[in-house]
Amino acid sequence: MSSRRSSAGAAPADKGRRAQRIGLAGVTDPYLQAHRLAERAYLASHLTPISLRDQVLRGATLVARLLQSGEIAPDRPLLVAGAGAAGVTAALAAVRAGVPAMLFEASNDSLALQRFAGSRFIDPAVYDWPVDHWGSRLLRHGGSVPLPFAADYASRLASQWMATLQAQAAAPATLLTCYWGAAAIGIATIQLPDTTLGTRVVLDGVGSFEGGALIWATGDKQEDTAIAGSGFTGRPFWGPDDLTMLGAGARVLVSGAGDGALQDALRALTGRDDMGYLLRDLDIDPAAAALVQSAEDRAHRIRVWLPAGGSRANCFRELDDVHRDAVNIALAAPRLRTTVDATLAAGRPMVCVVHRQPWLTAYYGLNRFLALLFDRFLRNAGRDPLLYPGATIAGVTASAASGWDVSFNGTAAPPAGRFDRVVVRHGYKDMAPIPLPAPLIRNHLLPYHCP
Numbered sequence: 001m002s003s004r005r006s007s008a009g010a011a012p013a014d015k016g017r018r019a020q021r022i023g024l025a026g027v028t029d030p031y032l033q034a035h036r037l038a039e040r041a042y043l044a045s046h047l048t049p050i051s052l053r054d055q056v057l058r059g060a061t062l063v064a065r066l067l068q069s070g071e072i073a074p075d076r077p078l079l080v081a082g083a084g085a086a087g088v089t090a091a092l093a094a095v096r097a098g099v100p101a102m103l104f105e106a107s108n109d110s111l112a113l114q115r116f117a118g119s120r121f122i123d124p125a126v127y128d129w130p131v132d133h134w135g136s137r138l139l140r141h142g143g144s145v146p147l148p149f150a151a152d153y154a155s156r157l158a159s160q161w162m163a164t165l166q167a168q169a170a171a172p173a174t175l176l177t178c179y180w181g182a183a184a185i186g187i188a189t190i191q192l193p194d195t196t197l198g199t200r201v202v203l204d205g206v207g208s209f210e211g212g213a214l215i216w217a218t219g220d221k222q223e224d225t226a227i228a229g230s231g232f233t234g235r236p237f238w239g240p241d242d243l244t245m246l247g248a249g250a251r252v253l254v255s256g257a258g259d260g261a262l263q264d265a266l267r268a269l270t271g272r273d274d275m276g277y278l279l280r281d282l283d284i285d286p287a288a289a290a291l292v293q294s295a296e297d298r299a300h301r302i303r304v305w306l307p308a309g310g311s312r313a314n315c316f317r318e319l320d321d322v323h324r325d326a327v328n329i330a331l332a333a334p335r336l337r338t339t340v341d342a343t344l345a346a347g348r349p350m351v352c353v354v355h356r357q358p359w360l361t362a363y364y365g366l367n368r369f370l371a372l373l374f375d376r377f378l379r380n381a382g383r384d385p386l387l388y389p390g391a392t393i394a395g396v397t398a399s400a401a402s403g404w405d406v407s408f409n410g411t412a413a414p415p416a417g418r419f420d421r422v423v424v425r426h427g428y429k430d431m432a433p434i435p436l437p438a439p440l441i442r443n444h445l446l447p448y449h450c451p
């Protein structure tokens, strides 16, 4: 990538134009407030929801609001820490608006997480199912998102986004400067030469840079794919896998009740990477979809306002109950039952999902609904179920044949035995460090597109 690495940089002075914007900078924008780390510094990580779609929206919307507030401008550069989806979006959005952007990335690569996720299908609208726009398969954004974002495999999206970044970094007289191997370790609010506030980012062993505002987009947390006490560590979520290639006779075990777990279980069970297409085939009764939409809406609102560390059990319990009602409505349709049967009959492996709690904890309605639907269908047909609530993995050892020998805790667990694949989706381990305490409100009810 054509990029530069340097140890110093600062906004050029243009006091007259800055002074015009000082009044605007006093405006309190609720979106900026919800992401605020310090004066002129905003957090785009450690927040929920956190899908790629949400991160792209965060990056673009933060920049739009920083422009409106006057905190960034052609003579007040934007500083961005982290070249993932959020940081790259923010830097490109600023440049597109005529604002210089400096992008600092600790590694030597952008969008590294998704680069090799060749089997992970991303549909920017599917998280919103069953809201009316879910079938568009596009990020609706009113033109303010600089990255192309139609439904595609994550690795292909990452390549397109990287190419967009590279082209911008290499463009003549570009306003974008990328600094690789530049880990941000601190931020400070400063007074710029025209006496308005600005920000400074400190980079490990590189120096410091100043600008109008900073977006801290260094990613979230480290994924937890280990089974404690067994020495087993599973494959990461964002990596290549063969779950959709496995045939009849194969046995897949998934541990976890969140969206990553359900996504992988459904992929293994149906042989499809793209649950949006699967939903279309199923042609779900609108009455069932309406129940789900209402329950998901209530749950989002509850989660946003829970106190820190507050239990989400009631919320998840209600969600599961309503989804189960919706599943029963959907399964009453003979055509849907035929489609589900055909999907499962095509030589698919046996898939077991074990999870500690009695309910699922997924964030997106789609995967919760489909998991409960397939589970109910299998149980009604007297076949091995998909979901094993109250069960956990007790031990995993490499099998003498191939795969893994697994034992379980819990009265309603699958029988101990050999599995060809063991997928562990236990959420996150540690928080990536941020230089200041995170904003108080970390659960957001994000707009569906840049408002």
Ligand SMILES: Cc1cc2nc3c(=O)[nH]c(=O)nc-3n(C[C@H](O)[C@H](O)[C@H](O)COP(=O)(O)OP(=O)(O)OC[C@H]3O[C@@H](n4cnc5c(N)ncnc54)[C@H](O)[C@@H]3O)c2cc1C
Pocket (backbone or CB within 6 Å): 044, 045, 050, 051, 052, 053, 055, 081, 082, 083, 084, 085, 086, 087, 104, 105, 106, 107, 109, 110, 111, 112, 113, 122, 182, 183, 184, 185, 217, 218, 219, 220, 223, 237, 259, 260, 263, 425, 427, 432
């Ligand atoms: C198990 C799991 C399942 C998920 N499922 C989905 C899904 O189905 N669909 C979906 O859309 N999303 C999913 N996500 C979320 C998705 O991974 C994130 O939304 C997205 O990758 C976050 O993008 P980002 O730009 O915020 O951070 P990242 O992509 O993590 O990028 C952060 C960048 O910052 C760099 N960095 C770190 N520290 C510093 C520093 N101090 N200074 C400078 N640079 C630094 C890193 O090297 C990295 O390049 C999932 C995540 C997990 C873990």
